[in-house]
Amino acid sequence: MNRWLIRRVIKASGFRSGYRIPWNWKLGASLYNKESFKKTYREEAFKLILREVSRKSKFYREHLERYNLKNVKTPEDLGDFFTYPEQLESHSEDFICQKPDIYFETSGSSGKPKRVGFTYEDFLLLAFSTAQGFEKMGMEKNDLYLNAYSYGIWVPGLIIQNALGMLGVPAIPVGHQKAEVIFEKILTYKPSIVGILPSSLIIITKLAEEYNSELPKIRWFLTGAQHIPTKTKEWIKSVWNADVINGYGATEFGGTFAMECEEGKGYHFNDLMFWVEIIDPDQKGYGELAVTTLAFHSMPLIRYRIGDITRFVHDSCHCSLGTEKIDYILGRKDDMFKAAGNNLYPGYFSKAVVEGVFLGVEIDTREGIDCIRIRVTEGSKTDLKKLDTFILDTIEKGEIIVETKFESLDSRIRRKIPKLIDLRPR
Structure with a gap:
């Protein structure tokens, strides 16, 4: 890479020199809107990171050994291989490629907090x-x-x-x-x-x-x-x-x-x-x-x-x-739930909240019918007519009950709030 060009890119970034940002990222930022560069950069970055994890990460070394990584050019080429939160939660140390200098934790809204370095x-x-x-x-x-x-x-x-x-x-x-x-x-x-x-x-x-x-x-x-x-x-x-x-x-x-x-x-x-x-x-x-x-x-x-x-x-x-x-x-x-024979997500019901904050849904039964309570902050306003047509039709047929439940913000101490509370008997 031309050193003169590198120096020009770093100088043009405008950020304080006391912060050590690698030149290649400053260069990438300057060329960001060039689509051909973006495609090439991402593919090369992916191949590089794939080589790194296959050598240095215990988790990926074990899980990627069945692949010929020379033939893997994009994430889609890995087929049915994925990484899941529960794997990171249980074996976070197996993901380490280079010793962390700082750790953070997830909020734990979807399970035990995960440590990320x-x-x-x-x-x-x-x-x-x-x-x-x-x-x-x-x-x-x-x-x-x-x-x-x-x-x-x-x-x-x-x-x-x-x-x-x-x-x-x-x-x-x-x-x-x-x-x-x-x-x-x-x-x-x-x-x-x-x-x-x-x-x-x-x-x-x-x-x-x-x-x-x-x-x-x-x-x-x-x-x-x-x-x-x-x-x-x-x-x-x-x-x-x-x-x-x-x-x-x-x-x-x-x-x-x-x-x-x-x-x-x-x-x-x-x-x-x-x-x-x-x-x-x-x-x-x-x-x-x-x-x-x-x-x-x-x-x-x-x-x-x-x-x-x-x-x-x-x-x-x-x-x-x-x-x-x-x-x-x-x-x-994992928040998908069944009600009246439909696969539903809490996000479907957020559309009814026209003012305030949507917290999630709470599901219970009333006389054998699924009752869905749209959980919102106190003072919020809802309009059930804004729900999707198929949900309104299900309400009209008496197959589900949809209500609004107001909750106090002061009682919320977690950074993330569970979107689904299912109180139906198992």
Whole structure:
């Protein structure tokens, strides 16, 4: 590679030189929109990571020995081989290719918390990718970011903090506090951007409605972990005059894996760092999300089936991010349940929530009929007419009962909330 070109790419990146980001990723970022480069880069990165895990990871060495890796050029070439969360949960040390410099844990919403390790270089790449996304979304050095994500063993707080440092954006590291504390800090520091969980955002917006003085001028809220309906976003914007941008992520992928843009047509993901597949798609394109990490040195994952149901979004998007997209998460594969002879996901019922936060569904029986309660935060509004036609027909026939159940946010202490609670007798 031409050294002069490498130096030009590094110099053009604009990030602080104190952070050691490998030149090849800066080069990749500069050539990102060239489709031919992207295809070649991903294929070469996949072959490289496949060789690494087959030599250094005990788990992959044992599971990939039946393949002639010289003939494997894409993840699909591995056929029926996948990596599953329970394997990572039970034998996380067998996935290690390089000694981790830092560990994070999953929330444990789908089982026992999983430990995921990253090298310092992995960590910086995640921060660099996050900084890139922030910059494309319009974040500037004169912004002030209030970070209300946890700085504990959960990944977002520290990744975002380092991304802000790369951009030279000052931060207020509030951490995951009570909503009243976050609201007080917003009034005190007057940030222009706030990173916050949706449940806390709902509460501080209610506090803002009751506040009698002028509110700080916030440009946008960055949220994640729970889906926010469009009507709720509109309500938040009417109170704060600020946009709400939702993210989707998993600790296994280094935190925020994909992000909405201002057009709100799904989640953009970094397709240089992640190879995404949709497994066994149905007629509408929905299937299980499988992700191969292309950049991590410590614990790379090959065809990791996280269990979330989504699909690719192929409609045009004119935002500044310009990367591939997946749709909003319909539900988890293990959250699929049967009611009135139908295979259903909690995500089907989120469509009824026009204002507030959708928490999931609770299923019970009443006089032999399945009763589905749509769990929402207190003060939410629902409209059952917005449900899919086949669900409305089933309700009309008296084959299922659908109700709304309001729950207090204050009792929620977990970062992720189970989307399915099945109380039916086994």
